Amino acid sequence: MTDPRPAVRIASVDKIFRGRKGAEVHALSDVSLDVAPGEFVSLIGPSGCGKSTLMRLVADLDQLTAGEIEVFGKTPEQARKDQDYGIAFQQAGLLPWRTVRANIELPLEIHGVDARGRAARSDELLELIGLADFADHHPDQLSGGMKQRVAIARALAERPRLLLMDEPFGALDEITREHMQNELVALCKETGAAVIFVTHSIPEAVFLSDRVVVMSPRPGRIKDIVTLDFSARDEELREDSTFYDGVTAVRMLLHDGAADGARGVENR
Numbered sequence: 671m672t673d674p675r676p677a678v679r680i681a682s683v684d685k686i687f688r689g690r691k692g693a694e695v696h697a698l699s700d701v702s703l704d705v706a707p708g709e710f711v712s713l714i715g716p717s718g719c720g721k722s723t724l725m726r727l728v729a730d731l732d733q734l735t736a737g738e739i740e741v742f743g744k745t746p747e748q749a750r751k752d753q754d755y756g757i758a759f760q761q762a763g764l765l766p767w768r769t770v771r772a773n774i775e776l777p778l779e780i781h782g783v784d785a786r787g788r789a790a791r792s793d794e795l796l797e798l799i800g801l802a803d804f805a806d807h808h809p810d811q812l813s814g815g816m817k818q819r820v821a822i823a824r825a826l827a828e829r830p831r832l833l834l835m836d837e838p839f840g841a842l843d844e845i846t847r848e849h850m851q852n853e854l855v856a857l858c859k860e861t862g863a864a865v866i867f868v869t870h871s872i873p874e875a876v877f878l879s880d881r882v883v884v885m886s887p888r889p890g891r892i893k894d895i896v897t898l899d900f901s902a903r904d905e906e907l908r909e910d911s912t913f914y915d916g917v918t919a920v921r922m923l924l925h926d927g928a929a930d931g932a933r934g935v936e937n938r
């Protein structure tokens with residue numbers, strides 16, 4: 671039976687950072703958002719609108735000032751302890767002294783999975799990300815895209831029902847990036863995981879997401895949400911007029927209908 675609870679429930683969240691000299695930054699104001707199980711939601715908006723802050727609150731890496739966040743009905747702290755989600759942030763964050771396989775197995779090792787169980791799972795994941803031949807390599811022997819794939823495999827190691835991804839493809843070249851997007855679509859289909867995905871790229875958000883949450887800064891808040899209802903997310907979609915309609919809808923919201931760009935958002 672599918673879980674009726676949202677994967678993530680964000681209710682009236684405020685986050686105020688207080689500096690040492692009493693200066694305040696109102697990073698998030700009255701942000702509410704539910705993410706359904708299996709849903710792919712992107713956060714997009716100009717630099718400083720609070721995308722990473724929101725992600726960090728969900729991941730229990732920071733504390734909110736007001737409001738409430740639940741992850742599968744639990745506090746973010748409990749969800750973190752229960753390993754209910756996997757995290758992949760911009761820097762792949764692999765341990766350089768560990769092999770590809772040992773990096774992927776790290777969360778399993780921490781949670782006491784035995785060697786045989788770890789090997790079976792890392793075999794599956796290496797196959798999934800197409801790096802079976804690189805299992806014994808070290809991160810410095812891999813390209814940026816390969817490292818990112820390893821980081822995603824590590825995030826998936828414990829079969830999380832939720833993935834939190836903050837600009838995971840930001841450092842990749844355009845071709846690798848599109849390839850990774852295709853892989854992520856396939857992975858989500860296969861695992862049924864919900865995803866919250868931070869990006870600066872409008873086409874990336876539109877291609878991947880069921881919903882694109884457009885945020886605005888000072889204070890960071892949700893400006894609007896664009897729902898995308900594509901029947902398939904494949905190479906053909908990238909050339910389809912419905913895809914361009916989605917890109918235009920998000921761009922108009924970001925730019926308040928103006929033709930010039932919003933700082934920190936890529937049109938490519």
Ligand SMILES: Nc1ncnc2c1ncn2[C@@H]1O[C@H](COP(=O)(O)OP(=O)(O)OP(=O)(O)O)[C@@H](O)[C@H]1O
Nearest residue numbers: 687695697716717718719720721722723724890934
């Ligand atoms: N630890 C912190 N202390 C004080 N202010 C912070 C802290 N972290 C973030 N901020 C402020 O909160 C606001 C939101 O920052 P955040 O990093 O969430 O934005 P963002 O939308 O992810 O930006 P970018 O697109 O540039 O990554 C900014 O004004 C930032 O300066």
